[in-house]
Amino acid sequence: MSLVVVGSVAYDGVETPHGKVERMLGGACTYVSLAASFFTEAAVVAVVGDDFAQADYDLLARRGIDLAGLERVPGKTFFWSGVYSPDMNDRTTLRTDLNVFAGFDPKLPEHYRAQPYLLLGNIQPSLQRSVRAQMTAPRLVGGDTMNYWIGQARGELLEALKDWDCLLVNDSEARQLSGHHNLRRAARAIFEMGPRTVVIKRGEYGAVLFRPEGHFMVPGYLIEDVFDPTGAGDSFAGGFFGYLASCGLDLKDGAAIPELRRAVIYGSVMGSFCCEQFGVDRFRTLTRAEIDARFNEFKEFTCF
Amino acid sequence: MSLVVVGSVAYDGVETPHGKVERMLGGACTYVSLAASFFTEAAVVAVVGDDFAQADYDLLARRGIDLAGLERVPGKTFFWSGVYSPDMNDRTTLRTDLNVFAGFDPKLPEHYRAQPYLLLGNIQPSLQRSVRAQMTAPRLVGGDTMNYWIGQARGELLEALKDWDCLLVNDSEARQLSGHHNLRRAARAIFEMGPRTVVIKRGEYGAVLFRPEGHFMVPGYLIEDVFDPTGAGDSFAGGFFGYLASCGLDLKDGAAIPELRRAVIYGSVMGSFCCEQFGVDRFRTLTRAEIDARFNEFKEFTCF
Numbered sequence: 001m002s003l004v005v006v007g008s009v010a011y012d013g014v015e016t017p018h019g020k021v022e023r024m025l026g027g028a029c030t031y032v033s034l035a036a037s038f039f040t041e042a043a044v045v046a047v048v049g050d051d052f053a054q055a056d057y058d059l060l061a062r063r064g065i066d067l068a069g070l071e072r073v074p075g076k077t078f079f080w081s082g083v084y085s086p087d088m089n090d091r092t093t094l095r096t097d098l099n100v101f102a103g104f105d106p107k108l109p110e111h112y113r114a115q116p117y118l119l120l121g122n123i124q125p126s127l128q129r130s131v132r133a134q135m136t137a138p139r140l141v142g143g144d145t146m147n148y149w150i151g152q153a154r155g156e157l158l159e160a161l162k163d164w165d166c167l168l169v170n171d172s173e174a175r176q177l178s179g180h181h182n183l184r185r186a187a188r189a190i191f192e193m194g195p196r197t198v199v200i201k202r203g204e205y206g207a208v209l210f211r212p213e214g215h216f217m218v219p220g221y222l223i224e225d226v227f228d229p230t231g232a233g234d235s236f237a238g239g240f241f242g243y244l245a246s247c248g249l250d251l252k253d254g255a256a257i258p259e260l261r262r263a264v265i266y267g268s269v270m271g272s273f274c275c276e277q278f279g280v281d282r283f284r285t286l287t288r289a290e291i292d293a294r295f296n297e298f299k300e301f302t303c304f
Numbered sequence: 305m306s307l308v309v310v311g312s313v314a315y316d317g318v319e320t321p322h323g324k325v326e327r328m329l330g331g332a333c334t335y336v337s338l339a340a341s342f343f344t345e346a347a348v349v350a351v352v353g354d355d356f357a358q359a360d361y362d363l364l365a366r367r368g369i370d371l372a373g374l375e376r377v378p379g380k381t382f383f384w385s386g387v388y389s390p391d392m393n394d395r396t397t398l399r400t401d402l403n404v405f406a407g408f409d410p411k412l413p414e415h416y417r418a419q420p421y422l423l424l425g426n427i428q429p430s431l432q433r434s435v436r437a438q439m440t441a442p443r444l445v446g447g448d449t450m451n452y453w454i455g456q457a458r459g460e461l462l463e464a465l466k467d468w469d470c471l472l473v474n475d476s477e478a479r480q481l482s483g484h485h486n487l488r489r490a491a492r493a494i495f496e497m498g499p500r501t502v503v504i505k506r507g508e509y510g511a512v513l514f515r516p517e518g519h520f521m522v523p524g525y526l527i528e529d530v531f532d533p534t535g536a537g538d539s540f541a542g543g544f545f546g547y548l549a550s551c552g553l554d555l556k557d558g559a560a561i562p563e564l565r566r567a568v569i570y571g572s573v574m575g576s577f578c579c580e581q582f583g584v585d586r587f588r589t590l591t592r593a594e595i596d597a598r599f600n601e602f603k604e605f606t607c608f
Binding site: 087181206214215224225258262 | 391485486487488489506509510512518519520521522523526528529562565566568569602603604605606607608
């Protein structure tokens, strides 16, 4: 089952305590689709400039990702750079050059429109709505957002949310969106906005899945060396949604709970692998066998 | 099997976003022994002043706690007061009056000395060593410490640690003690200091148990309303050690791992209950049935 992913394909400059990379492939859509590609066929909707490297295009293509929706226009690809704090729990943005992304007007190729799964990466809520509207009747719609849109485009975001089955955010975003510090209350308030499945990503502390009938929690994987946390949240989203798509799951079905729990683990697995090397490098060599071995590790260190 | 607990029995003044209490029963030894008393017989070693209220004495006695080692001397009982930040993740100490605790020289009643379990609460490492030396041949010795002793009495603390089977600390203490930010590395460094079982308490984010052969992680219970986090870490220790004592466990035995994992859950259960009311109030009404129901909740929200 194909998963349509919309978001940024970008170049990133990243500095962590382990080193510095001036320019490498990045962007939410990149991380999500790469992570999802280990579970299902991913199809991207994004825009890049004429500086987008063939090698980067090839990396995505080799993972079987459908690139029909990757628009290439004159100009430069979105560029972001940032530096992480010594413990890597905070980061400072040094530069954000939207470049061709400023004029992004996502148009879905015809064969994307009837696909059953849609993941709306963190972009303007109006663009998320436009993409959603171009899909015929998706079985499952998930989306991400961030503090900027919650604060600056709240009305538009609330309109978008009405149509989503699943929201994936971090804890501070959930708190800002709902106005509740307590995560149980925050999730209940978000249910009222539309999504009946809320996944709260807590970085090194794991993730919580909320549904009206209950919740599921997983601690974060203890990574020996975090080289670069960039993209970990998007990789989580890719693993989570990619696994759901591979099950052909319909969230309206209450019986889906065991699959949802496993999806949270697969999301955590993909987020943890992402941090082990700079940028998307870990996904160049990662295998499904390694993914399943780590899934089993999660079972082993949480079972009692 | 009796668990001997040494530490402070105190009066606390606490302010949280939910209210303010000028003076109530507190202290590490109080929280540890109350929490442990739901699993095993606890026996305290502590000192109080002549202002120590009969009602507080009775509360401990009613829980079957052996108070033969609760010394009463002229003067005032240890007093601490503090105020919590709005999210309750930080607190500021307003006052610490050691009072009679300044002259504390723990002496174990004769019938304590041959008991199999010993938990050394967070006091001067030299006093922890003195108590340990008064025990004949404890099957299991655990202890807590804090940033102050790690920084100011490091040599004495390292001497004490050589004799401990288990160290219970929070993540910043584990990092300070070991010099490693990464928790896996921190635990390995602590193994070399003596304790082969390291429990790292992470507050709302749960706990991690490290052993040379592997680790176990549990997320924190999502409490609907945290009224007062004071004593949660000590209640964790009481539940953890109390459960181990109730199993008659010997940590030298590798087969003990399932019990150790369950002990971490019982610790988490007791820490979570502690936060639901001010001070020790939740322990006045708590039942073993409620404890086991919450243990089962942990199974439910972590199982996949």
